[in-house]
Amino acid sequence: MNWIPAAEEKKARYEGQYGDLDERSLVRKGNAAYAAALAxxxxxxxxxxxxxxxxxxxxxxxxxxxESWGRPIxxxxxxxxxxxxxxxxxxxxxxxxxxxxxxxxxxxRYAAVVxxxxxxxxxxxxxxxxxxRERDDFPHDVADALAYITAHxxxxxxxxxxxxxxxxxTRAEHLEDVAVADTALVLQELARRRGIEHALPxxxxxx
Numbered sequence: 790m791n792w793i794p795a796a797e798e799k800k801a802r803y804e805g806q807y808g809d810l811d812e813r814s815l816v817r818k819g820n821a822a823y824a825a826a827l828a829x830x831x832x833x834x835x836x837x838x839x840x841x842x843x844x845x846x847x848x849x850x851x852x853x854x855x856e857s858w859g860r861p862i863x864x865x866x867x868x869x870x871x872x873x874x875x876x877x878x879x880x881x882x883x884x885x886x887x888x889x890x891x892x893x894x895x896x897x898r899y900a901a902v903v904x905x906x907x908x909x910x911x912x913x914x915x916x917x918x919x920x921x922r923e924r925d926d927f928p929h930d931v932a933d934a935l936a937y938i939t940a941h942x943x944x945x946x947x948x949x950x951x952x953x954x955x956x957x958x959t960r961a962e963h964l965e966d967v968a969v970a971d972t973a974l975v976l977q978e979l980a981r982r983r984g985i986e987h988a989l990p991x992x993x994x995x996x
Contacts, residue, residue: 790968792832796840799825799965803843815851816860819844823867824965830870831969831996841871845880852887858897861887865903866975881907890917895927902935906979915939930956934976938983947987950976957994970994 803821806814826840845867848860861884868876881904889901890913898917905914918939921932934949936942950973957963957970964971973989974996980987989995 790831792828793834795967796825796828796832796834799828799967800840812851812853815847819847819851819860819863820965822847823863824967826867826870827967827969827971830974833996838871838873841867842873842876845871845876849880849883856892856894856897858889858892858894858900861889862896862900862903865900865907866971869903869907869975869978870971877907881905895921895924899927899931899935902939903975903979906935906938906982909982911939911983928953928956931972931976935979938976938980938985941983941985943985943987946980946985950980950987951989954989954992954994958992968994969996 799821803818803825822840823844826837826844829837829840845864848864848867851857852860861880864880865877865884868880884900884904889897889904892898892901898921902914902917902921905911905917915936918932918936921927922929922936924932930949930952934946934953937945937949953973953976954970957968957973963969970992977987977989
């Protein structure tokens with residue numbers, strides 16, 4: 790894929806505004822900014838972090854309560870991929886304040902585990918991650934990878950994260966049609982924070 794034209798297309802979608810800047814419009818802007826950032830990341834463009842932070846900001850602005858847990862998890866993932874530590878800490882604390890750790894939804898609990906790992910709160914993260922492993926409505930390899938990070942289980946983590954990459958290689962649909970294994974990249978960042986270093990095998994869905 791030619792990543793720079795793809796990034797430019799997503800940037801144009803982000804800049805376009807049709808109608809009021811309401812909740813759904815903010816979500817669409819967040820999606821477009823995140824897709825642009827992923828394409829820039831794949832191209833090795835230094836602009837990528839700025840677009841990840843735009844995505845995080847728009848998704849956070851769009852939050853209006855309820856159980857739209859995809860928005861805090863998106864904001865968290867974007868801030869982690871941006872490598873902006875103050876943003877990571879702020880969004881992680883906000884995510885936990887929303888009550889994600891006790892959410893009935895697996896996506897809410899996913900957000901909580903990522904937030905807890907981002908903050909280095911390993912025992913709490915392990916408890917929530919284990920609850921995800923019991924679910925049939927959440928990807929088992931992602932839940933396993935999170936649990937293995939909390940336990941500092943290097944062998945288990947490697948197997949799980951490489952399964953996540955494979956799932957991105959074989960799936961038919963991606964956010965905004967940008968085929969990048971962003972979940973694996975976020976897991977890698979969380980693993981590094983836990984002292985786990987692993988170089989993923991080369992893949993068309995990784996930078």
